[in-house]
Amino acid sequence: MSPSALSGIKVIEYADFISGPFCGKLLADMGATVIKVETPGSGDSSRRSGPFAGNKPDPEASGLFLYLNTNKSGITLDLEAPGGLSLFKDLVKPCDIFITNHHPGAARKLGIHYAGLKKANPFLVYASVTPFGLTGPQKNYHGNNFIAFNTGGMASFTPDWVEDHGSCPPLQAGGYQADYAAGIVAATAALGALYGRYASGKGCMVDVSEQEAVAFALARSVSFYTYEGIRQDRQKIERSMESPVPCKDGYVELHIVEDNHWQAFREVIGNPEWTEDPLFKNYAGRCHNWNLMEENLTRWTMQHTRQEIYHLMQSRRVAFGPVNKAEDVLRSEHIKQRGCFKETNHPRAGKLTLPGVPFKMSAAPNNTPAPAPLLGQHNRQVYGGMLGLSREEIAGLGKKGII
Amino acid sequence: MKAKSNNNLPLSGIRVADLTWWQAGPQATVLLAGLGAEVIRVESRQRPDIMRRVSTHFREDDPATLNYSPHFYSLNYNKKSLSLNLTRPGSAGIARELVKISDIVVENFAGGVMERLGLGYAALKEVNPGIIMLSVTGMGQTGPEKHYLSYAQTMHAFTGLTSITGYAGGPPRSVGAFWGDHVSAYSASFAVLAALHHRRRTGEGQYIDLSMSEAVISTIPEVFLAYEMKGEVSKPRGNRDELMAPHGCYRCKGEDCWAAIAVRNDMEWQAFGRAAGSPAWAGKRKFARAADRLRYQDELDTFIESWTRDRTAREVVEALQSEGIPSGTSSDLDGLIADPQLRQRGFFIRRRHPKGGYGLQLRAPWKLSDYPHPYQPPPDLGQHSRYVICELLGRTEEEFRKLIDAKVIY
Numbered sequence: 001m002s003p004s005a006l007s008g009i010k011v012i013e014y015a016d017f018i019s020g021p022f023c024g025k026l027l028a029d030m031g032a033t034v035i036k037v038e039t040p041g042s043g044d045s046s047r048r049s050g051p052f053a054g055n056k057p058d059p060e061a062s063g064l065f066l067y068l069n070t071n072k073s074g075i076t077l078d079l080e081a082p083g084g085l086s087l088f089k090d091l092v093k094p095c096d097i098f099i100t101n102h103h104p105g106a107a108r109k110l111g112i113h114y115a116g117l118k119k120a121n122p123f124l125v126y127a128s129v130t131p132f133g134l135t136g137p138q139k140n141y142h143g144n145n146f147i148a149f150n151t152g153g154m155a156s157f158t159p160d161w162v163e164d165h166g167s168c169p170p171l172q173a174g175g176y177q178a179d180y181a182a183g184i185v186a187a188t189a190a191l192g193a194l195y196g197r198y199a200s201g202k203g204c205m206v207d208v209s210e211q212e213a214v215a216f217a218l219a220r221s222v223s224f225y226t227y228e229g230i231r232q233d234r235q236k237i238e239r240s241m242e243s244p245v246p247c248k249d250g251y252v253e254l255h256i257v258e259d260n261h262w263q264a265f266r267e268v269i270g271n272p273e274w275t276e277d278p279l280f281k282n283y284a285g286r287c288h289n290w291n292l293m294e295e296n297l298t299r300w301t302m303q304h305t306r307q308e309i310y311h312l313m314q315s316r317r318v319a320f321g322p323v324n325k326a327e328d329v330l331r332s333e334h335i336k337q338r339g340c341f342k343e344t345n346h347p348r349a350g351k352l353t354l355p356g357v358p359f360k361m362s363a364a365p366n367n368t369p370a371p372a373p374l375l376g377q378h379n380r381q382v383y384g385g386m387l388g389l390s391r392e393e394i395a396g397l398g399k400k401g402i403i
Numbered sequence: 404m405k406a407k408s409n410n411n412l413p414l415s416g417i418r419v420a421d422l423t424w425w426q427a428g429p430q431a432t433v434l435l436a437g438l439g440a441e442v443i444r445v446e447s448r449q450r451p452d453i454m455r456r457v458s459t460h461f462r463e464d465d466p467a468t469l470n471y472s473p474h475f476y477s478l479n480y481n482k483k484s485l486s487l488n489l490t491r492p493g494s495a496g497i498a499r500e501l502v503k504i505s506d507i508v509v510e511n512f513a514g515g516v517m518e519r520l521g522l523g524y525a526a527l528k529e530v531n532p533g534i535i536m537l538s539v540t541g542m543g544q545t546g547p548e549k550h551y552l553s554y555a556q557t558m559h560a561f562t563g564l565t566s567i568t569g570y571a572g573g574p575p576r577s578v579g580a581f582w583g584d585h586v587s588a589y590s591a592s593f594a595v596l597a598a599l600h601h602r603r604r605t606g607e608g609q610y611i612d613l614s615m616s617e618a619v620i621s622t623i624p625e626v627f628l629a630y631e632m633k634g635e636v637s638k639p640r641g642n643r644d645e646l647m648a649p650h651g652c653y654r655c656k657g658e659d660c661w662a663a664i665a666v667r668n669d670m671e672w673q674a675f676g677r678a679a680g681s682p683a684w685a686g687k688r689k690f691a692r693a694a695d696r697l698r699y700q701d702e703l704d705t706f707i708e709s710w711t712r713d714r715t716a717r718e719v720v721e722a723l724q725s726e727g728i729p730s731g732t733s734s735d736l737d738g739l740i741a742d743p744q745l746r747q748r749g750f751f752i753r754r755r756h757p758k759g760g761y762g763l764q765l766r767a768p769w770k771l772s773d774y775p776h777p778y779q780p781p782p783d784l785g786q787h788s789r790y791v792i793c794e795l796l797g798r799t800e801e802e803f804r805k806l807i808d809a810k811v812i813y
Contacts, residue, residue, distance in 0.1 A: 153735065166659070169642065173568050173578040174626075185768050196415075197413075206772075227473035253577065319553065361594070361611050
């Protein structure tokens, strides 16, 4: 069997919550050796965010942490303790990539800014993910997922259509979309920089701004506006018949833009009289008369379940999507056959089903992921194996609270 | 012949045959171009990228207007264009010759189209065993729903993302601006980079089957875990958070002007009071602890808006950031292009339009310390056909002419 795509690449991660750890997870899931460094005692904050089985908080069994840290080795190290930083630099020396998402001020204070680590390892690819980037007048501003989704402009485009700005504020996407997006960008850019190192022989700093990782989604809208003067946002965007409509057991999302979609759709619902109304003849008319359209359409959708509508419409090449909940996705025959979710067996949380990487590589199989590490689980292995410290030395570091 | 792109960028020497269109595909390859790969778009007048047509300049009867679309510009700068008409006999052979001298092929046609064109992975692997081929589709290349149509909004719905987005107590709503395409493009660029590293070490190319639905699913794990671990069905919660309060967009002075604020802990709440000039409500004991702020959130939000609504969003954010509180203006397009942080980081590339006037394109969302961000203008349709056919594939000028006459190059 072929080895995993990134085997041989060594990564050290000193990052918290989602953006940085997701970057590390992507690399780890692709076969890189990733050492995750956590602060003794407290560890990564995602250990405290859940979800927890039975709502019982347990830092070793937080769902989010268990997802974000598969296939990593976990060690503890207090960077602020005497000798902590120098030990950390010993760990950085043999690594190819370093990942951090700490605030630039904190990174500098700890001595793990690029200039600090470059001396320890001039070949290092230093991947930084911060709310606003490492340069510019707002580099020291504080942010998080919610702030990035807003400062990156996406909240002003969400939901995809509203009648009135005033009563419908900009809206966040569910979950932590900005954090995840920034994490993937950092992984791509870090692998790019590492590839470049084979030719240049030099390390590199990768500076990812979470605000930019979000705003890049608006590349087309920015160009359309600045070149052609047409400004879109959640109110000004064309009413595109792309908002969930109610059905018998929830909602369905529809996408009927092309006229041939409209014709096929009419046939599926049996060419009722209302669809012959010239008001709905073309896309512009259907947008303009959406309220009337929705009223008629809903009479039909309310008689069917979302899965019925989904399969019926799709079998006739009309794009409908069921507004699925977690259980619908987990039960989807398609998702099951794709092997989209992977089972992992964690010593504390037991068997868990986690989303896998979203692609299949023919030459680099993506196997059952190794479970996320317990806090400090691999201390002996890493400090002993990688740095060659003796059992006694490791015990000594533990006693002093450094690890 | 090695790719002749900008030769001091990370992916210099890597060539990409780009058979993508719409958004997710072109957005993935524009990122590879941003890292220095030579990306050659394969397109034609017969079947131009839809994005070339989405422009007020576009006219059916004038092919030159295919070169005026800002939608196309923003996802296709730094690329070259070969106008190869894949419906003509002989065209697939040329495409395979291009693949032979490429490192990567990216496509986002519906499943089966590449095979019908004679450009499936099996055929391409034969001409170039080391080729890395990435296919991007809504549902992936396998499974009972592989042929189902996917658009960003139907995909958001299918994956569960829509079920957790919306105003509190209201219906589910879709995230705007084709967000799922965007996340998929990021995942696609990552997959290609991983495969490149694999090939460098082992010499082995491979086929990558990326499902955009799965790309979105991989970014909402907590939804599935909440169901699996405690049987909980996640719901939309507006702009609020499970643990933080205040957390939301607050109305400021002006039309559709909002400040986004997220107070992470009790210490930041005390700092908030200082930033707001220590009003009595900020000092109330009932708001001192996070659990209580979450409980009395409606009341809390009313107080906060009484402070924000007479100030500009910028004033509010400056006051809060001076105390280290996560906050920012909730930018619309005007706010985005005026944002001093984005401007000073060189996020906007200002370029002239061939019909006059200037507009902006966005650079890739990273800065690399040792490399400049490259910029070549987006190609006119077929601008590099001669370069590809004659220089790269070694055909004579006469042969090139013949291909044009036969509408193979079209």
